Amino acid sequence: MPYIQDNEKSIRTPLGRARNHGSAQGGTHHWWMQRITSIALIPLVIWLLSCLDCLLTPSFEQTVMWLNNPFVAVTIALFVIVGFYHASTGIQVVIEDYIHCKSAKITALMLTHFTFFAMAVACLFSLLVINFKTNPFSIPMQEVGIIE
Amino acid sequence: MAKQRPLSPHLQVYKPQLTSMMSIMHRITGFALAVGLIVPTWWLVSVTQGPDAFMQFQEFMRGPVGLSLLAGWAFSLIYHLLNGLRHLMWDTGRGLTLPEVYRSGWLVILGSVIVTAALLYSAYN
Numbered sequence: 001m002p003y004i005q006d007n008e009k010s011i012r013t014p015l016g017r018a019r020n021h022g023s024a025q026g027g028t029h030h031w032w033m034q035r036i037t038s039i040a041l042i043p044l045v046i047w048l049l050s051c052l053d054c055l056l057t058p059s060f061e062q063t064v065m066w067l068n069n070p071f072v073a074v075t076i077a078l079f080v081i082v083g084f085y086h087a088s089t090g091i092q093v094v095i096e097d098y099i100h101c102k103s104a105k106i107t108a109l110m111l112t113h114f115t116f117f118a119m120a121v122a123c124l125f126s127l128l129v130i131n132f133k134t135n136p137f138s139i140p141m142q143e144v145g146i147i148e
Numbered sequence: 149m150a151k152q153r154p155l156s157p158h159l160q161v162y163k164p165q166l167t168s169m170m171s172i173m174h175r176i177t178g179f180a181l182a183v184g185l186i187v188p189t190w191w192l193v194s195v196t197q198g199p200d201a202f203m204q205f206q207e208f209m210r211g212p213v214g215l216s217l218l219a220g221w222a223f224s225l226i227y228h229l230l231n232g233l234r235h236l237m238w239d240t241g242r243g244l245t246l247p248e249v250y251r252s253g254w255l256v257i258l259g260s261v262i263v264t265a266a267l268l269y270s271a272y273n
């Protein structure tokens with residue numbers, strides 16, 4: 001959309017200048033998604049905080065077993081999808097506020113979205129590997145190569 | 149040419165207020181949380197790489213650096229969660245008078261400290 005200088009010489013009204021340029025039709029999309037993801041994250045992070053210890057104490061075998069519980073796997077997957085989306089769109093706002101050089105801004109935005117998207121895919125893929133390469137009930141984990 | 153409008157004074161000359169400090173804290177904690185997502189990513193990926201990679205992860209997280217990061221991440225998450233609820237309340241048009249904003253602000257600070265202390269106490273005992 002061409003930017004028309006708002007100088008005193010112009011006799012065009014603000015409405016006249018805005019007309020026919022259309023709108024991006026997405027003015028509230030980003031804001032709305034940030035609200036939806038915030039609300040969805042409330043139960044997810046409460047659950048996450050309640051099992052912070054799961055990162056530190058369980059053994060490798062216990063961790064694999066735990067992640068093989070469908071409730072656990074699905075909850076983590078939901079957190080990854082919603083949380084990484086909220087995070088990368090959140091960082092986007094921070095970048096837009098503080099980086100004013102256009103090329104630096106676009107580079108930073110792309111790097112942010114690429115990085116968070118790649119991390120989310122790595123998490124989801126790992127969950128799939130953990131759940132479908134192991135079967136804690138019948139096949140010993142050694143046989144499927146998870147344990148040396 | 150840009151118009152010679154009066155500019156607002158620089159940030160440094162403003163007296164720090166609860167409202168502005170909590171606002172920037174929401175941003176700082178959000179940013180820290182986002183960067184911290186590297187930890188759960190490392191954790192999940194390490195499980196797929198076998199016991200050695202997993203032990204390496206746990207050794208780091210149980211060390212002084214890992215534990216401090218985890219405690220900082222937990223505090224950030226609790227503050228961001230409680231203050232996020234405050235934001236969502238404002239979005240419904242509630243709690244916007246100055247006394248209410250200050251009251252909910254102190255409530256969030258108090259709540260974050262208490263919940264974080266309780267969580268870390270129960271985790272380390």
Ligand code: HEM
Nearest residue numbers: 038041042083087090091093175178179181182232233235
């Ligand atoms: C892993 C968890 C989370 C991460 C990484 C994260 C990250 C972020 C980031 C980077 C921002 C942008 C900050 C800014 O614009 O100043 C943000 C904003 C926001 N977050 Fe989160 N957040 C997380 C969890 C939550 C939760 C659980 C809530 C629940 C209430 C929440 C509510 C909000 C809200 C309401 C905003 C918008 C604030 C505004 O309008 O200025 N976040 N978050």
